[in-house]
Amino acid sequence: MNIVSVAVGKQYELEVQRLVKAYPQTLVITERASGVETSFDIPVLNGLATKCKFGLLIPDNLKGPILFCDADLYPVIDDPLQYFKVKEETDIAYVTYPGRWFFPKRLEKYQEAIKKTGKINSGFMYFKNIDICKDVCTKWHKEYLRRMNMYKESGIGEYDEPSLVFVLYNENYNLEFLDQKWNVWDTSDCPRDKAYFVQSHLNNWSPYTSTPGFKNEAWNDLSPV
Amino acid sequence: MAIELTTATTAELSGIRLSFLVPTFESVYPNSPQMFSVDGGFTFVAGGSILDCKPLYKCNRVRLAPATIIQNVSFLTKVEDAGTNPAINLAATGWTAQQLNQFFTDLPVTTKTATIDVVGNPGAATCDTTIATNKGYTVVIS
Numbered sequence: 001m002n003i004v005s006v007a008v009g010k011q012y013e014l015e016v017q018r019l020v021k022a023y024p025q026t027l028v029i030t031e032r033a034s035g036v037e038t039s040f041d042i043p044v045l046n047g048l049a050t051k052c053k054f055g056l057l058i059p060d061n062l063k064g065p066i067l068f069c070d071a072d073l074y075p076v077i078d079d080p081l082q083y084f085k086v087k088e089e090t091d092i093a094y095v096t097y098p099g100r101w102f103f104p105k106r107l108e109k110y111q112e113a114i115k116k117t118g119k120i121n122s123g124f125m126y127f128k129n130i131d132i133c134k135d136v137c138t139k140w141h142k143e144y145l146r147r148m149n150m151y152k153e154s155g156i157g158e159y160d161e162p163s164l165v166f167v168l169y170n171e172n173y174n175l176e177f178l179d180q181k182w183n184v185w186d187t188s189d190c191p192r193d194k195a196y197f198v199q200s201h202l203n204n205w206s207p208y209t210s211t212p213g214f215k216n217e218a219w220n221d222l223s224p225v
Numbered sequence: 226m227a228i229e230l231t232t233a234t235t236a237e238l239s240g241i242r243l244s245f246l247v248p249t250f251e252s253v254y255p256n257s258p259q260m261f262s263v264d265g266g267f268t269f270v271a272g273g274s275i276l277d278c279k280p281l282y283k284c285n286r287v288r289l290a291p292a293t294i295i296q297n298v299s300f301l302t303k304v305e306d307a308g309t310n311p312a313i314n315l316a317a318t319g320w321t322a323q324q325l326n327q328f329f330t331d332l333p334v335t336t337k338t339a340t341i342d343v344v345g346n347p348g349a350a351t352c353d354t355t356i357a358t359n360k361g362y363t364v365v366i367s
């Protein structure tokens with residue numbers, strides 16, 4: 001399994017060391033990598049945009065599946081990936097946020113899209129091969145930039161997941177939803193002692209509280225035609 | 226002449242500020258151990274038979290425990306999500322659909338990104354989420 005993470009910024013470079021310690025083969029994309037996004041004034045947005053295009057920043061000749069892990073994701077049991085399995089026909093797999101979500105009217109297209117994709121948690125994502133990974137990342141990055149540029153005057157920033165929801169909604173990839181244990185975070189319903197991987201920032205730091213105006217939700221549909 | 230205080234902050238009358246008419250958090254919940262500062266506002270956990278939301282007008286996130294009577298919900302004007310943490314956490318508070326619907330009805334309209342988590346409540350599956358979504362909130366149920 002090829003493991004990739006994006007760690008743009010000192011905090012993320014610190015946090016990713018937990019993942020690297022468990023899986024030394026992890027390819028870590030830092031701010032020093034070629035092709036890292038720099039078009040935004042806000043560093044967190046550059047980090048997210050880099051995450052959206054991570055598949056374009058890794059070698060083309062990687063064999064086998066690609067596993068993307070957020071920098072603050074780390075295993076809490078010994079080598080959990082030995083248990084990782086998806087269906088033969090699965091192209092892309094990820095954990096979704098639990099619960100049934102009901103959004104305000106300004107997000108009715110987003111509401112429609114998550115019926116197919118689920119509310120994606122992009123912190124742990126499987127891609128069957130490098131071709132699928134690159135295709136998705138090309139579209140994901142393009143959609144993220146499109147959305148962020150439309151918000152530019154308002155100063156709002158969005159996390160990466162709504163863009164990915166719209167991309168996968170409009171594509172025909174075989175999607176598989178993984179058990180919560182593969183990505184447990186602070187507000188998850190999955191008990192920590194059942195977790196395989198956990199997402200948690202270090203030192204009480206959070207990109208949300210450290211970046212004014214930063215939203216973790218689709219702010220407006222702005223969906224592509 | 227009676228003056229009705231209609232805002233959660235202050236009212237001006239002939240240059241005299243009437244902020245003392247809004248109870249402070251400390252005066253209403255003097256022994257609450259679960260209040261701390263987040264992003265310049267407060268996250269607050271409350272419970273008991275009567276919950277008055279008026280002192281929570283500065284809160285940007287609230288977690289509400291079971292209460293028989295909830296008052297002044299319209300004062301929750303600053304609530305907003307912080308990442309994956311919902312603006313209003315009502316998870317497993319034991320509320321019925323009627324209580325949830327009344328709470329949604331009493332909420333002010335929001336222009337922020339504000340999620341109401343009602344997962345684990347007896348009334349979650351049957352409450353009317355549109356009351357809240359029509360006011361700009363996102364609602365997550367089990």
